[in-house]
Amino acid sequence: MLRMKHRAIIPGEGQVTILDQRQLPHKIILNDYTDYRDIITAIKRLEIRGAPAIGIAGAFALALAARAEVKTDVEHMKRIMTDLAEEIKAARPTAVNLSWGVERVLNIAHDFGGDDKQEFQEHLWDEARSILEEDERLCEAIGRNGAALLKDGDTVLTHCHAGALATGGAGTALAVIYAARDAGKKIRVYADETRPLLQGARLTSWELMQEGIDVTLICDNMAGMCMKQGKINAVIVGTDRIAQNGDVANKIGTYTVAVLAKEHEIPFYVASPYSTFDSGQARTGDEIPIEERDAQEVTHIQGVPIAPEGVKVYSPAFDVTPRALVTAYITDKGITPGGRAD
């Protein structure tokens, strides 16, 4: 199993420890939570982020909520679980994984047949743990499958953050790096800083440094030159959604990297759980709605203004990389070829 130095969520006995990602990379703060409402707050204020990690946190939140109800019986607890689930899901209403994780624990609650309260609580806790462990195994499988694509001495470019901190395990794109390292390959990484929210600078470079991987931080606009100079052997990114035709929605800037990779004949890999292929109703990338973010994320960096007041801004959160620019999809079920001709 890939052993990470830091994990986003660590379940304990009746409590959950969450690494406060808002403080990274400057401070490593671990918060122990026993009250589900604190986990809601943690999700709301982005202490924890990344689709799989949020889903796992939501599952534990509901399992914790069931533990808090001491003065009631199982029948009553089962009745109030639906309201508690809604409360947790409302922490980030658009996070599909959050709903999914919470629903899984809720279904277990509804299906519970006995009347032993402690057993009920443990049953829910075990389900939350299962979700975490399944995600860990997914990451492991993605990493192992992807590692076979990398050679000893390769340098990988990645965009945004698709690492351990976003999942229950070793991440998606970064799991490939860790698995290759564990297979004895020396792998270097170039990390795009990923404006506007700088996930590459704040999270990817930090996580890789913590794991002892040789990482070099660049501004997004330097990727082209690095490729032209022959510094990059492969690009690996994560993804938020994959349309039925294989088009990939991921953090803004991914499409630019994919175009550059094709121009320089560098393979472009998308790492994700196989289930991401089924995650949307979108038939093609054109059907994936693109969220626009607040102008302030571009005009200010950590509160400091860097642009004229009132300047017009265009800030899409994601872009869509057509299947034709993808060399292959790295999934837990194996490698699925993309649409790039070379």
Place this chain on the structure above:
Amino acid sequence: MLRMKHRAIIPGEGQVTILDQRQLPHKIILNDYTDYRDIITAIKRLEIRGAPAIGIAGAFALALAARAEVKTDVEHMKRIMTDLAEEIKAARPTAVNLSWGVERVLNIAHDFGGDDKQEFQEHLWDEARSILEEDERLCEAIGRNGAALLKDGDTVLTHCHAGALATGGAGTALAVIYAARDAGKKIRVYADETRPLLQGARLTSWELMQEGIDVTLICDNMAGMCMKQGKINAVIVGTDRIAQNGDVANKIGTYTVAVLAKEHEIPFYVASPYSTFDSGQARTGDEIPIEERDAQEVTHIQGVPIAPEGVKVYSPAFDVTPRALVTAYITDKGITPGGRAD
């Protein structure tokens, strides 16, 4: 003549006014200087920047220095001018235009035949003014020639800052926008913010807003998506150096934009004085040395840390766009075709 609302340098009677670009876009501060040493300081601390603007400032600095010497005769003044010129050129030793501007005034001083001190001083001042006015006319010609390439309703993407603030006139890339506007065309601009130093966010978007041009600020990694969405009709950038074969050195990120422009069949134009073609000994882009900048420019934004302490950084100041990616060069002497096949 293109009339700019703001200019980098405004000569007066025995004094020079410089717009303090360090304060932009938050404050408009105009500093009046009568002492050449203050202009040296202004150049050193980047109150004034942009190759042509620095050359003009250097020329005025030497002309001002000659005015300060009241207790001596022309013969003696001519002797000390060389030392003064060296002192000014040392403000930014690698700035080719600074040396060039200072040398032009120095040559005028050495060639002066009379012994009338006031005449001598005015002669030098006139030469500095000539340098400014020549640059103004260059910008004007670049703008006029380039404007013919734009249609009413076009949207232009630009990278970094190649505007009025960098020159004695209306800029290079931005002069094309201003000239098209003055020719009655409605032109919109998308400005890349241009990490690490954010010249696009701080200067280009500010200057365009001041001139009443419809400008939208984006992060560098959004350019690809904007092109894919059909938002961009042309790319226009400036340049620092052009190799003999037409390869273009410009601010880091320019190459990425050029690759994206080709992929989307959007014309990619380089705007510069025709003399830039002769400016270097480099036969191809491979011979142009690429300056690497301090890691702190990437890891900190306006003093705020955004990356883990001690992270490795690669930060080239420039990149090289091969002639094959250039649709055409827009110069004061006309349009020179580039090497792009489409």
